[in-house]
Amino acid sequence: MMIARATRRVGQVRTFMKDFGPNTVNEQQRFFQKGSTPYLRGDVDPTYLRKASDKPLVGGFLVVAAGGWVFAGVSFYKMFNDIKN
Numbered sequence: 001m002m003i004a005r006a007t008r009r010v011g012q013v014r015t016f017m018k019d020f021g022p023n024t025v026n027e028q029q030r031f032f033q034k035g036s037t038p039y040l041r042g043d044v045d046p047t048y049l050r051k052a053s054d055k056p057l058v059g060g061f062l063v064v065a066a067g068g069w070v071f072a073g074v075s076f077y078k079m080f081n082d083i084k085n
Helices: 002-011 025-032 054-080
Strands: none
16 A cells, blocks of 8 residues: 555656746847947946836935935934934
């Protein structure tokens, strides 16, 4: 009995890979590397902010980062001058 159950389990093929659709990596590489040469990448030819959806994301990040710096600056000022709230 136990041997039969184990044999049935061995026959099952389990895969953790899901079907995510067609592979579009090459198309995305062509889009982001458009107009660049192997020697003009990085700071000379940035690949960030190429899509329209990247700009609001980076803008939101910069707003949060600037708010953090302002908050830290105010907190340090209060701490150094011994100001309570």
